[in-house]
Amino acid sequence: MKEDDILLTIKSVIGEKYIGDDCAYIKELGLVVTQDSLVEDIHFLKKYMSPYQLGYKSGMVNISDISASGGIPKYMSVALSLPKDISTEFVREFYQGLSETLNGIEIIGGDITGSDKIMVSITLIGIDKDRHISSRANAKSGQVIVTSGVHGSSAAGLKLLMKGKRDYENPLIKSHLMPVAQIKFGSNISKNINEDYAMMDTSDGLADALFKIAKASNKTLIVDFSKIIYDKTLKTNFPDEYENLILYGGEDYQIIATVPEYLAKSLNLNIIGKVEPKSEYFVKIKNMLNGEKIIDNLNNCYNHFETV
Amino acid sequence: MKEDDILLTIKSVIGEKYIGDDCAYIKELGLVVTQDSLVEDIHFLKKYMSPYQLGYKSGMVNISDISASGGIPKYMSVALSLPKDISTEFVREFYQGLSETLNGIEIIGGDITGSDKIMVSITLIGIDKDRHISSRANAKSGQVIVTSGVHGSSAAGLKLLMKGKRDYENPLIKSHLMPVAQIKFGSNISKNINEDYAMMDTSDGLADALFKIAKASNKTLIVDFSKIIYDKTLKTNFPDEYENLILYGGEDYQIIATVPEYLAKSLNLNIIGKVEPKSEYFVKIKNMLNGEKIIDNLNNCYNHFETV
Numbered sequence: 001m002k003e004d005d006i007l008l009t010i011k012s013v014i015g016e017k018y019i020g021d022d023c024a025y026i027k028e029l030g031l032v033v034t035q036d037s038l039v040e041d042i043h044f045l046k047k048y049m050s051p052y053q054l055g056y057k058s059g060m061v062n063i064s065d066i067s068a069s070g071g072i073p074k075y076m077s078v079a080l081s082l083p084k085d086i087s088t089e090f091v092r093e094f095y096q097g098l099s100e101t102l103n104g105i106e107i108i109g110g111d112i113t114g115s116d117k118i119m120v121s122i123t124l125i126g127i128d129k130d131r132h133i134s135s136r137a138n139a140k141s142g143q144v145i146v147t148s149g150v151h152g153s154s155a156a157g158l159k160l161l162m163k164g165k166r167d168y169e170n171p172l173i174k175s176h177l178m179p180v181a182q183i184k185f186g187s188n189i190s191k192n193i194n195e196d197y198a199m200m201d202t203s204d205g206l207a208d209a210l211f212k213i214a215k216a217s218n219k220t221l222i223v224d225f226s227k228i229i230y231d232k233t234l235k236t237n238f239p240d241e242y243e244n245l246i247l248y249g250g251e252d253y254q255i256i257a258t259v260p261e262y263l264a265k266s267l268n269l270n271i272i273g274k275v276e277p278k279s280e281y282f283v284k285i286k287n288m289l290n291g292e293k294i295i296d297n298l299n300n301c302y303n304h305f306e307t308v
Numbered sequence: 309m310k311e312d313d314i315l316l317t318i319k320s321v322i323g324e325k326y327i328g329d330d331c332a333y334i335k336e337l338g339l340v341v342t343q344d345s346l347v348e349d350i351h352f353l354k355k356y357m358s359p360y361q362l363g364y365k366s367g368m369v370n371i372s373d374i375s376a377s378g379g380i381p382k383y384m385s386v387a388l389s390l391p392k393d394i395s396t397e398f399v400r401e402f403y404q405g406l407s408e409t410l411n412g413i414e415i416i417g418g419d420i421t422g423s424d425k426i427m428v429s430i431t432l433i434g435i436d437k438d439r440h441i442s443s444r445a446n447a448k449s450g451q452v453i454v455t456s457g458v459h460g461s462s463a464a465g466l467k468l469l470m471k472g473k474r475d476y477e478n479p480l481i482k483s484h485l486m487p488v489a490q491i492k493f494g495s496n497i498s499k500n501i502n503e504d505y506a507m508m509d510t511s512d513g514l515a516d517a518l519f520k521i522a523k524a525s526n527k528t529l530i531v532d533f534s535k536i537i538y539d540k541t542l543k544t545n546f547p548d549e550y551e552n553l554i555l556y557g558g559e560d561y562q563i564i565a566t567v568p569e570y571l572a573k574s575l576n577l578n579i580i581g582k583v584e585p586k587s588e589y590f591v592k593i594k595n596m597l598n599g600e601k602i603i604d605n606l607n608n609c610y611n612h613f614e615t616v
Contacts, residue, residue, distance in 0.1 A: 003420050005396060006388075006390070006396075006399050006420050007420070009396050009399045009400050009403070010399065010403055012400070013400060013403035013404055013407060014403055014406075014407060014415050017414070018414065018415065018416040018417050019417065021417075022417075023417070024383070024385070024416030024417040026383055026416060026433075029337070029339075029435075031337075031339075031433075033383070033385055033416055033417065033431075033433070034385075034417070035385040035386075035387050035417065035418050035419050035429075035431055036387075036419050037387045037389055037419050037421045037427075037429065038421075039389055039421050039422065039423045039427075041424070042389075042421055042422045042423060043421065075332070075334055075341070077332070077341055077342075077343040077431055078343075079343050079344075079345045079429045080314075081345055081347055081350075081427065082314070088313060088314075088317050091314050091317045091318065092317050092320070092321060095317070095318055095321035095322055096321055098322075099321060099322060106325070106326065107322050107326065108326040108332035108334060108341055109326050109327065109329075109330075109331070109332040109341065109342070109343065110343050111343050111344050111345050111429070112311050112314050112315070113345045113346075113347050113350055113351065114347065114350045115347045115350060115425070115427065116349070116424065116425060117423070117424060117425075119345075119347075119389065119423065119427055119429075121343075121345065121387045121419070121427075121429035123341075123343055123385055123431035125334075125339075125341070125433075127337075
């Protein structure tokens with residue numbers, strides 16, 4: 001059963017008022033809420049990732065979602081499910097890694113249970129104080145598409161780990177094991193923008209985020225591949241695949257947004273494309289090696305199940 | 309590694325501002341937050357529990373925590389981790405069971421991931437509107453101890469299931485598979501009480517809750533066993549164990565509280581004992597078959613790991 005089928009089934013039972021964005025915006029309370037789980041052997045393998053790195057990444061993936069909503073992350077609840085034989089050292093290192101991400105976020109509780117495999121499910125609550133909260137359905141024609149940083153590094157880092165590389169200072173490997181949520185990028189936009197806009201993180205890849213925004217907003221997104229930035233070692237390490245890694249590699253936790261051009265310029269953001277009225281497709285990527293690419297579904301997109 | 313050791317390790321890294329109660333009270337936002345996970349083969353077995361019942365129980369265990377804080381449950385986030393081969397029907401029935409518990413609570417989102425075993429991690433956010441929020445550290449000498457209903461049924465129901473009984477209308481089995489959170493009981497107290505008080509649910513058993521309140525409040529709780537109510541079939545089904553089931557059986561999701569006597573009487577609550585200044589022990593249960601029982605640690609308490 002695929003995630004999309006599961007979502008359809010859920011919508012059919014409970015409706016879809018809140019389903020759509022990675023964060024739920026509870027407007028009457030001024031809250032944004034996200035919950036993300038990391039499961040051993042699905043999202044991470046113990047052999048690649050230390051407890052510290054797991055704690056760090058578990059924090060960052062949730063902070064990334066709140067940042068991409070435009071909210072300010074504030075309160076974190078942490079549910080850990082752990083095999084009986086887990087050591088005190090594992091728990092200590094996990095929380096040390098998690099603590100590293102907090103920057104004033106308070107851990108307010110959670111749950112501890114047993115399980116066969118390690119599982120982390122974190123809920124993060126943010127507030128909308130003086131911020132304009134985004135929605136992926138809010139892209140408007142005429143807005144430009146901006147991104148917060150390099151794409152494709154994390155998936156490339158995972159490939160290197162799978163090939164046996166263990167150089168934790170390698171920027172590709174580091175970006176897979178210890179991604180950094182783009183808090184300032186999100187915040188910079190949400191506190192300065194005066195109109196509705198789309199914003200989300202690239203947890204499932206750049207193409208996935210572009211497509212989801214285009215579809216939810218019913219717009220066409222035209223992207224200039226030559227404007228997308230990526231780590232220079234991506235091309236040297238993966239000369240035949242780097243374009244695919246940049247578009248389809250997941251877990252970079254960069255943020256993309258659609259904003260008015262004047263704002264992108266005044267904030268000095270990296271513009272990679274433009275929002276246009278819906279044409280016959282959702283996303284077009286121009287200036288690739290073989291010309292251009294149309295993305296009209298998610299068939300090629302990043303799938304955690306297949307990655308590890 | 310035991311849950312207590314894990315908690316100590318966590319406290320040593322992140323401090324303990326919020327650790328203690330099942331719900332975190334974020335006073336500046338007027339919120340109470342809880343997160344509870346149910347893991348296949350730890351908290352439930354597929355052979356005993358239908359997807360509908362699992363959804364129902366997953367909702368209720370979290371609603372119970374918010375109710376026992378005195379808050380009003382409002383917004384729910386649902387993280388599901390599911391094996392690849394799970395059916396649409398499973399997801400549909402799970403959400404139907406969950407929906408049954410909502411009574412106005414809104415599902416605001418969550419996460420879906422893969423996993424080897426089924427895992428549900430729900431975060432529930434409540435509000436403190438016109439309510440006095442409880443803490444297990446707030447029991448005061450002179451207050452009486454009240455409970456919301458029958459104890460021991462759920463653990464007895466699990467025993468019947470393990471013996472092969474499948475009569476889902478049996479009140480013991482029903483209370484294990486489909487426990488009902490005591491929303492009105494909690495709310496009735498939190499909106500009428502004018503002083504600090506302790507309240508928590510009996511998810512890990514009555515003795516566990518009594519001991520935790522006594523210890524966190526540094527008080528002695530004297531309980532009259534003959535005042536504790538229980539299903540009449542408990543004694544006939546388990547003549548040799550019913551006292552143990554009543555005290556140590558978990559997952560009844562009743563609520564116990566320490567409140568002023570006048571309030572207990574005006575609300576017509578079942579009084580089972582009294583809070584006294586700390587003596588040489590934490591909890592004494594009087595009027596048992598063999599006289600009385602002192603509970604001064606949690607060694608005999610309910611352990612999910614050992615139950616299933």
